[in-house]
Amino acid sequence: MSAPVSSLDLLDLDALLSEEERQIRAVVRQLVDDRVRPHVAGWYESGQAPIRELAVEFGKVGLLGMHLTGYGCAGASAVAYGLACLELEAGDSGLRSLVSVQGSLAMYAIWRYGSDEQKQRWLPTMATGETIGCFGLTEPDHGSDPASMATRARRDGTDWVLTGTKMWITNAPLADVAVIWARTDEGIRGFVVPLDTPGVSTREIRQKMSLRASSTGEIVLDGVRLPATAQLPAASGLKAPLSCLTEARFGIVWGALGAARDCLRVALDYAVHRTQFGRPIAGFQLTQAKLADMAVELQKGYLLALHLGRLADAGALRPDQVSVGKLNNVREALTIARECRTILGANGISGEYPVLRHASNLETVLTYEGTSEIHQLVIGQRLTGIAAFS
Template identity: 85%
Template sequence: MTQVDLLDLDASLTEDERQIRAVVRQVVDDLVRPHVAGWYEAGQVPARDLAREFGKLGLLGMHLTGYGCAGSTAVAYGLACLELEAGDSGVRSLVSVQGSLAMYAIWRYGSEEQKQRWLPAMAAGEAIGSFGLTEPDHGSDPASMATRARRDGDDWVLNGTKMWITNAPIADVAVIWARTEAGVRGFAVPMDTSGVTAREIARKMSLRASLTGEISLADVRLPADAELPGATGLKAPLSCLTEARHGIVWGALGAARDCLETALTYATNRTQFGRPLAGFQLTQAKLADMAVEWNKGYLLALQLGRLADAGKLRPEQVSVGKLNNVREALAIARQCRTILGANGVSGDYPVMRHANNLESVLTYEGTSEIHQLVVGQRLTGVSAFT
């Protein structure tokens, strides 16, 4: 039960789901909250150490089956993302990119040899993965990617650049998407391959407790078995994004909840004009509106999770969730900042950090505008992308 649960939402969860949530909440309290403000300020995070700890708990690729993965439900995975992002969006991104992008791509589209090579180590947090789709000049339009893979005898040779890639500076393997004569294909690229370089992107004002990089590929020669044999066409990487966006739908609620609970505590304890801030009508109106939106977002996430567990979740439904929940979470963070006044911009409170992070979450894995067009196409039957 959380302070902002107005609708007895816990009753909608199974006992196993509540237990998984409690475990993740505890590990965030132990490993993340005491340190995350410092990580954010320094722009550094002990990602490998965190990955190993998360691996011990089965959080990496937790919704996948086999190869050391926990095989949990989509709802349980969503609850884990919520608790992780209540700590920090960057920490949730570490888990999400590892499990729902890099591991999922190999799990769904890789060969048995690729799965055996990478997935157990990634599930344990001993190997870190990244997902190379976005490029410097091609973000929302991945169909225009410039990265190319060409055949040279039995080998593949890759050239191109990927940008804004989470985990890239420390990754052991990157799932790289490239255009070939036969269309878009995916490759499991060991990061120690000759011609592969990763440069950390510095001076970020958001997601500072997350490692983000640029991957350059200069005549990178790979054996034929580096190709993901099941990945044909752009639908393959897009399906991975759908998988990851489901975690974002839940994760954004975690950041919003942390802001809202911080504002509630602050408003109750802070006295102005002889009474607690919580006793003023304008403050209560803000808190009520935010709590209502949070509960609506939770119900939306839960519905999507149940659809996913039933094998019925469609991409445009995930777009509804990502569009609504991230947008509302950012609005909640901004509104909570006003309740804290000047203290709202202090690193002693998590609200501005969450607000800054959510600016990135609003953009990555599909901007709000892209998701609006996905929903619009579903409603009208007409594509507005071109």
């Protein structure tokens, strides 16, 4: 009997990483092992996680806005950020979502499109986790088609007055500040909205069957008056929020692999130690075929993510390439999670094992920040030159 290897050692992929990248990965993996794994099943079952406490701990190791520069951000490479997302989602998709929304949506929007005053006010404490941010784009009736958003911002003297509702907003129930996108007479614009502003209310979305270790909510804006300085000065049109989504989708390309790797790790260990018909189930051909196919898809997804990361670090990554990564890696990760559940049999539905939790979370990851169908259309447009969205 030969010595087994872990699911990502099959092709010696560590050789493709720098020493610094491996060190960053090790720090995040240790943090997840120490702080997340012992508790996450309970957080998931109760539907409550200590988000604020975790944000501060993530901030201490530089995970929040880690790929941004200045304002207390780590200025890490895209690949290092991706590896961090992979390790976080190996713990739970909801915790990777916390980091993605904080850093790649809320912080990135302010960092990329904000004024110097906005950056100085918000980014340093967002990087430490003392301030929690969220990103208000999706609405109850406008998900995949954000250009049709109903939230309005109108001028009243030098002020702006915002009215509308945002839905399915990660971090909203406990956030301190939101980046809100609204329709104006000049087109779509972004606004930095402290959530203690009069007229703002939030509501936690309950009874979720997925991402239960994440805080998700609704934001209602009822005639919210903001000074002119609340507007993101460099954000004009729909391209601005979509560029933020591209940043976050890049993290998903990597993160989904973490969930898949964790499922495969558990399934491999279970198959080696679970005996049926007088032998470990890992010794049966059908089980080995499942394990082999899943390991191959995991390697391919990792190579895709790494290629996209190297493109990003070279400043050459396109949004449609991120769509390729999100479409493939989330879809394959979900397939792996479901297949691993079959190897665990009835134990696969037990909270004692993370497999069904990962599978349930990935159902949401498959949908948010661009459904599979939307990414297929993005890729289709790139291939044909024809937009099929309408």
